[in-house]
Amino acid sequence: MEVKNLCKAYGDRPVLENVSFEASVGVTALWGPSGVGKTTLLRILLGLEKPDSGELMGTAARWSAVFQEDRLLEGLDALENLRFALGTDYEEAKAAAMLTALGLTWETGKPVREWSGGMKRRLALARALLAVSDAVALDEPFTGLDEENRRRAVLCVAAAAETKPVILVTHDRTELNLLRANIVNL
Numbered sequence: 733m734e735v736k737n738l739c740k741a742y743g744d745r746p747v748l749e750n751v752s753f754e755a756s757v758g759v760t761a762l763w764g765p766s767g768v769g770k771t772t773l774l775r776i777l778l779g780l781e782k783p784d785s786g787e788l789m790g791t792a793a794r795w796s797a798v799f800q801e802d803r804l805l806e807g808l809d810a811l812e813n814l815r816f817a818l819g820t821d822y823e824e825a826k827a828a829a830m831l832t833a834l835g836l837t838w839e840t841g842k843p844v845r846e847w848s849g850g851m852k853r854r855l856a857l858a859r860a861l862l863a864v865s866d867a868v869a870l871d872e873p874f875t876g877l878d879e880e881n882r883r884r885a886v887l888c889v890a891a892a893a894e895t896k897p898v899i900l901v902t903h904d905r906t907e908l909n910l911l912r913a914n915i916v917n918l
Contacts, residue, residue, distance in 0.1 A: 739784030
């Protein structure tokens with residue numbers, strides 16, 4: 733996919749000015765401090781917002797995503813959340829393997845509302861990585877994770893990036909070397 737001279741403003745406040753980059757299989761990190769337009773750019777790529785000007789070429793037809801909010805069904809357990817989100821693409825063995833890779837105990841059947849924030853974040857990541865997609869969009873996917881669970885999540889993202897583009901929004905460079913990310917400074 734290619735982004736050329738993308739611009740977006742809210743009223744008189746420019747958020748993105750002439751942003752250009754290419755993304756292919758692997759991780760492309762949209763990096764910069766809070767408030768520079770990383771999430772706005774991701775929302776444009778996902779088709780949730782329109783740019784004021786610029787070109788988007790070859791953007792994926794099917795995206796899966798982790799947003800800043802986990803957007804889980806709090807009354808359901810992990811497998812029920814995945815079954816609901818994935819629909820006919822749900823495969824229990826794959827779901828169980830992903831949850832295990834992310835260090836989640838999926839057998840308990842405990843509703844998500846009883847989970848910690850870090851556990852919810854990893855479930856949201858599992859959902860995005862298991863969804864059938866052409867590309868994955870991740871908005872601060874490692875927020876709230878301790879070092880061990882961050883490492884697990886990075887390994888799962890790296891595995892997904894072997895076969896499709898992964899666009900990662902972050903203001904933290906910690907994982908970018910491990911992911912061999914192409915960094916787009918905003």
